[in-house]
Amino acid sequence: MTKAASSSPAIEAPGSFERMIEGLQDTMTIARRNLIGIWRTPQLLAAVLFAPILFVLLFRYVLGGAINISSVTSYSYADYLMPGMFVMTLFFSVMVTATGLAADVQNGLIERLRSLPMARYAFIAGRTSADLVRNVPVLALVVAMGFAVGFRVHTSAELFILGLLLALLFAYSASWFFALIGLFLGNPEAADAAASFVMLPLIFASSALVPVSSMPSWLQGFAAHQPVSVAIGAVRALSLGGPAASHVWETLAWSLGIVLICAPVSVWWYKRAA
Numbered sequence: 001m002t003k004a005a006s007s008s009p010a011i012e013a014p015g016s017f018e019r020m021i022e023g024l025q026d027t028m029t030i031a032r033r034n035l036i037g038i039w040r041t042p043q044l045l046a047a048v049l050f051a052p053i054l055f056v057l058l059f060r061y062v063l064g065g066a067i068n069i070s071s072v073t074s075y076s077y078a079d080y081l082m083p084g085m086f087v088m089t090l091f092f093s094v095m096v097t098a099t100g101l102a103a104d105v106q107n108g109l110i111e112r113l114r115s116l117p118m119a120r121y122a123f124i125a126g127r128t129s130a131d132l133v134r135n136v137p138v139l140a141l142v143v144a145m146g147f148a149v150g151f152r153v154h155t156s157a158e159l160f161i162l163g164l165l166l167a168l169l170f171a172y173s174a175s176w177f178f179a180l181i182g183l184f185l186g187n188p189e190a191a192d193a194a195a196s197f198v199m200l201p202l203i204f205a206s207s208a209l210v211p212v213s214s215m216p217s218w219l220q221g222f223a224a225h226q227p228v229s230v231a232i233g234a235v236r237a238l239s240l241g242g243p244a245a246s247h248v249w250e251t252l253a254w255s256l257g258i259v260l261i262c263a264p265v266s267v268w269w270y271k272r273a274a
Contacts, residue, residue, distance in 0.1 A: 023119035030126020078150035083236035084208030090171035101182030102191035163238030173255040176262040227254040
């Protein structure tokens, strides 16, 4: 008597394309969670929207009458200032990535997410993607404020938009760096202090507010070539005119380099911390 063999269909493991789609969906879910969290937190939403307005007004009208830039440019201080404000405001904005991820580590969210069948990189990529989406209206608000205080574009609309996109790209790469700080420290207060320690020298020892040539000679080398100044130089050249190619390529190189280093290290540390 022949025994009937019953065979169940083989379960195929998802291919690389299916895993990529699932990882993208996981990333979008985490990004949506973070954006909803901002919308449902009025204090954080107010800080995101009104801090850029305060920055523009303070730097434009407090420093504007005291700083003489006629020796380095024929443009007004408002024209000189605003490209720096575009990059500076976005850089300030992504600093919250460090404290947000540190809080998630501290309250055990990583352990809960680890138990779910989701891509390991989705948690961090979702946070940085949410930063990118949040920064679009922030940048639009700063641009509107810039035009209100006297800033004018001296190139073309296409080049100006390219400069804004470049500023968003640089801020996105910076969010990966701050994500690594938050994951590494795992404490919101420590992450905030460390992020400020990194951010303040890069912002104020840059070409954002004053020309690099006005700084002490021992500081000029750092101020001219550090990533924030490079990004500001690119946005400024695309907005006001002048040689832009070298600044653009250097900004792209800095942005790509930061992501290529910080993204894999952040994902590795996330797996280790979890």
